[in-house]
Structure formats: C-alpha cells, structure tokens
Amino acid sequence: MSTPVIEATGLTKSFRGPKGATIPVLHDNDFTVDHGSVTVIIGPSGSGKTTMLRSLNALDIPDAGVIRIGEVSVDFATVGKPRPGLGSGRKFSRADNALLARYRLQSGMVFQSHNLFPNKTVLANITEGPVIVQKRDAEQARAEAHELLDQVGLAAQAEQLPHQLSGGQQQRVGIARALAMKPTVVLFDEPTSALDPELVGDVLGVIKDLATAGTTMVIVTHEIRFAQQVANQVLFIDGGAIVERGAPADVIGAPSNDRTKTFLKRIL
Ligand code: ADP
Secondary structure: OOOOOEEEEEEEEEEEOHHHOEEEEEEEEEEEEOOOOEEEEEOOOOOOHHHHHHHHOOOOOOOEEEEEEOOEEEEOOOOOEEOOOOOOOEEOOHHHHHHHHHHHOOEEEEOOOOOOOOOOOHHHHHHHHHHHHOOOOHHHHHHHHHHHHHHOOOHHHOOOOHHHOOHHHHHHHHHHHHHHOOOOEEEEEOOOOOOOHHHHHHHHHHHHHHHHOOOOEEEEOOOHHHHHHHOOEEEEEEOOEEEEEEOHHHHOOOOOOHHHHHHHHHHO
8 A cells, every 4th residue: 555645643733712711623633645535524513624624734733743744744742832921822943934834835725715816817826826935937837827727627717807707716716726836735625615506516526527637635525425426535523533434435325423423414
C-alpha cells in the first residue's frame, strides 16, 4: 500500500468562549487520506466538521496533533509558543510562520460561497494566487487558468466579472482558483449549501469530474447521495470525534454505530 497523502494523529481543538471558558470541539482524532481519493466528512450540525477541515488548512490552529500533508508535517502542540496570559494564544517565530506557510500551500480551500475579487475578471481571479503568492510566470499561469476554466465548464466566461455569473458558476471559479495553486489536496466546506437547488448539480458534477481525474479531496457536505457516489472514505463525526469511518457502502449503506444510524435516519 502506498503512503497516505494526509496523516493526522491526535487532532484536538478547542475554542475560547465568553469569559475565557474553553469550548472543546475536536477530541484526539486520527485519520488518513489516500492519494487520489475522496474523503467525505458527514455529521450533525456543530459536530466539528468545519473545524476539522479548517485545521487541515491551519485556518484554525489545532491545540494538539500532528498533521502531515504531502511532505510537510506540523506538530501543532509545539508550533508557536503559548503566550503567557493569553490562554491558548501563541507566539509564532519566523520559522513557525514559514513552516505554516508551506503547510497551507499543501491544501486549497473551497468555501461555501466565494469571495471572488469583484472588480477582477474570472481569469484574473484565478491567476492572482499563482502569480502574486507563488511568483509563477504570468503567461504560464494564464494558460493554466484557461485550461482550468475549460475543466470546470467556464471557458467562455474568462473575461467576465464575478457579478455577471450565477452562484454556481462563481463556485466553479472558486474551485478553479483553488486548483490553480496546484495543492496536494483540495478541501471543500459545504460547497453547495449556499446555492439555489437547481445550481447544485453543476457544482457536484465538477467535483465528480475532479474525482475521476484523481484529484485528492476532502469534502464536508450534507449531500449524502453525492457522498455515496464519489467517496472512497466517509468519516462520520459526532461530538468532535470520528465515530465511524469506512467505505460509503458501509458507513452510509450499513452503519454499525447507533449514532450514525440516528443521524442518517434524520437526514435521509
Ligand atoms: P460543523 O461544521 O460540524 O457544523 P463546526 O466545526 O462549525 O461544526 O463547529 C463545532 C463547534 O465549535 C460548534 O459548537 C461551534 O459553535 C464551535 N465553534 C466553531 N468555530 C468557533 C469559533 N471560532 N469560536 C468559538 N466556537 C467555535
């Protein structure tokens, strides 16, 4: 078996609540993601799905746990020194920030709704990251952006502005923008939940095509039927812990855990 492309161990995260109270959200989670596979995270609202995804991108910094994505590994218990008097606040050294920057480039994030730059064309929205952040050749980045737009079915929209596109088209630009950075893995946080129902299919179709093309993806979604079709692995999270994991035929088709059964009964 090949080495997983993501390896997370002991992933633990809490937030600071009002009056400094600690709100534990993720408890000691271990999981792996294989190269070229699709992992779908399902679970009740508030169970920690988004926090798990944001931890993978270090948008949220876990309290503890080691996550390796590709060749970049971060031990979140030691990155950044806790700052006295600031609870879980941390002080990041230059080396810490450099490591986190390299780590963040391993994943591309697709959010519920995309804050595309409103005054930039679709093409410019996609080339911004590769050219400005990654300092790649502009001409090359434009050529690749055109290819990506073709891939997400928006070849004709390259010179349009975001407001001229439908929500589903904007979301597909968001996907192309994430792919343009050539991340090791693409993370999707409920990519269709902000869309009108008739636009959901197009976006899911693009994600299915990416799966067929072998793109490694981790997707938080409530689209259970879609999960059954594309997932290689389903993680069911409840109360901040992975309660059940496996192939969709098992976790969704024949769940063994009572909490998974109850959740699926409620939403199917
Ligand atoms: P899900 O995606 O499964 O709905 P989330 O990961 O968004 O769950 O949230 C899990 C829990 O963490 C919730 O109780 C939520 O209120 C809490 N939470 C999420 N983000 C923050 C934050 N920035 N500050 C405080 N609490 C948070």
